[in-house]
Amino acid sequence: MKHQLSIIALLLFVTFPGSDLSAQEGSSRIGLGDYGQTSILDNRFNPALSFIGDFVATWSDDEGIEAGADGFKLRGAEIGLFGAVDDAYEFHGILFFDEEEVELEEAYVLATDWLTPTTHIKAGRFNMDFGKLSPIHDGELPTLDKPSVLQEYIGGTLRGTGAEVHWWSPIGDASLLRGSLGIFQSAESDSHVILGPGGGHHGHGEEEDEDEEGPLRETGDFAINARLSSLFDISDTATVQLGGSLLTAPERVFGVDEDDIQNVDKSVMGLDITLVSTNESNGSGYRFQAEALINDQDSGELDEGDPAVEGDEIFNITNQEATGFYFMAERTVDSNNTIGLSYNQYEHAEDSDEESSDFGVYYTKKLNEFNRLRFEIRSFKDLALEEDGVEELVDFTAVSVQWTVQLGSHGHGLEW
Amino acid sequence: MSRIPNRIFAILILVLLPCTESLFAQDAIRVVTTTPDLADIVRQVGGSRVDVTSLTRGSEDLHKVRPRPRLLNTLFRADALVQIGLDLEHSWLPQLLNAARNPKIRPGSPGFINCSAGIEPLDIPEAITRKEGPDLHIKGNPHYNLSPIQGRKIVTNVIEGLCLQSPQYCEEYRTRGNEYLKTLDKKIAEWKERLKPLKGAAFIEYHPTWSYFAKDFGLLIVDRIESKAGVTPQAAHIAKVVEIANQKNVGLIISRPANKDLALKVASNCNANVVVLPYLSSTTGTLQGYIPFMEIVVSTFEKNLKLAKR
Structure with a gap:
């Protein structure tokens, strides 16, 4: 008992800082107040924080499926945390909130000195490096939504849990080559779309249902993505980028029964070209960007055959190849005002006989670096579910106003 | 050699290129x-x-x-x-x-x-x-x-x-x-000697740029056209700047190239000249070199503040 009391007294003495620190108050000795070890949890090493809020109001003349998007909507709010873990690792985390859910969008570690100086490894959950606009978060897009063709084939954003190696090399004075290769548990889509094929709801189109996966997991079952691009300055003000991306997402699903494991594949290939020109004295400039995609995917369907005949079930796998593209052209009049147009045309991923398109014009007003308004009018020719349950191509137009605000840290990096 | 080692060789060259x-x-x-x-x-x-x-x-x-x-x-x-x-x-x-x-x-x-x-x-x-x-x-x-x-x-x-x-x-x-x-x-x-007679002379700038220069040579920045850093001024602020320019008899407005229009707008309502001055020297032309650039800056202030004084 005596010992226990002594230990408690000792612990109280050691952990209670009051007596020691109070003696330092008012002291003029250099270092006691400013540099002395007076803090238990020093907040100076806290990560950088950012917050993005994205508010959208949309009205369309469509009475079908897209009508759900009409009205005011908090598309989402993102909280970002970024910091150096130590001299060789960085951590990036992005949490997404909307009116219905909280989601961990990205959480990954960046290892910066494992291989060559210009190679780094990303590991965790993050947006895959596929094409130009797919990895970008919605608040940073040049238009209201991800292009429809990206929504249709990859659900807007490709996200996965896995690892990705990034590498770049200078070529001459004004060019560089950049590549990435990733391996992921699965390829999920996750964009917060207002209008388009994924519109009006939170799309998880390509997400795999773990329960339906086959029990065996081999190397070939993981989703793999790769990107190679080249950037070159064609003048003091203009840069061209050519890129190619590939995603393959094999999946093993149950066929007729638990012993019947079937392979279904999805692969998407994309080519992109971007031209950016900026007058750095006043911020004006222009941008042209285009991406073309080929989507190749298997669909599995159980044909139950004759119910009276045992074992008549067949698991049919059909393959569809569909192509599509988008292009956009933007003119930045000055650092605060940008006008642009974009066009999408694509065959449907699951029924390539059907083709959709949309055309939009937009005006972005940067009130300042942290506050932005966008007006967009987009005309769609898209499939909509009619009252009789049959999908038909319909024309409709939507008008949107988007207000994006940002607090805290952000950067203007190289457009890989 | 089979094709696979060739590919690996090519990848190695690409990866090691930065190290060369x-x-x-x-x-x-x-x-x-x-x-x-x-x-x-x-x-x-x-x-x-x-x-x-x-x-x-x-x-x-x-x-x-x-x-x-x-x-x-x-x-x-x-x-x-x-x-x-x-x-x-x-x-x-x-x-x-x-x-x-x-x-x-x-x-x-x-x-x-x-x-x-x-x-x-x-x-x-x-x-x-x-x-x-x-x-x-x-x-x-x-x-x-x-x-x-x-x-x-x-x-x-x-x-x-x-x-x-x-x-x-x-x-x-x-x-x-x-x-x-x-x-x-x-x-x-030499520059101090040349600008000595203009000590206390007032000017207006667009964005907080010339504070150090003004301090060196005893010049006075009486107002800024930009209401706050990075904020394009509204009409009320421009009117306030014009009022101050008239009150203090300011004869010079220093602007950046991108903000010349707003500077001219202020100048049109007071008795001031607008001078566009870059805040850096240049890699080419007459503004090349730090001392030659500062010489042009000093000469510009000297000439225009003298004009304003008249």
């Missing part, structure tokens, strides 16, 4: 500067020992520089980086440094030369909030290069930086640097 740079290293130190002012000073101090490249040409708004391959490659190959600091290059340089992953020029390494070391910043905001303007410089006004007296500090910082980079040539750097400082001191004395 060091095999072909030159004798001269590859110094990269963020502005032409700094490039000229490094050339004056380093002589033939340095191979200097400026990342900007002098005509840019340093908040609007777009990170691009040429800038990245230049930083990747650099032995030393000389920057203005005080967040002047904050919107593009940290991102490029992060992507270049060049250990020689990482902050804290001998090759990272921050010329704002030892500068006493002016215009440090009292309240650190975006309500004071989205482009608020929380460390203070970064345009100390417009003060020839602070320019001396840039020269001494460059001498120290190059000495750390290649100690074997330090004596050479000091000799050249001191020669340059003598020339600069002579010019400062």
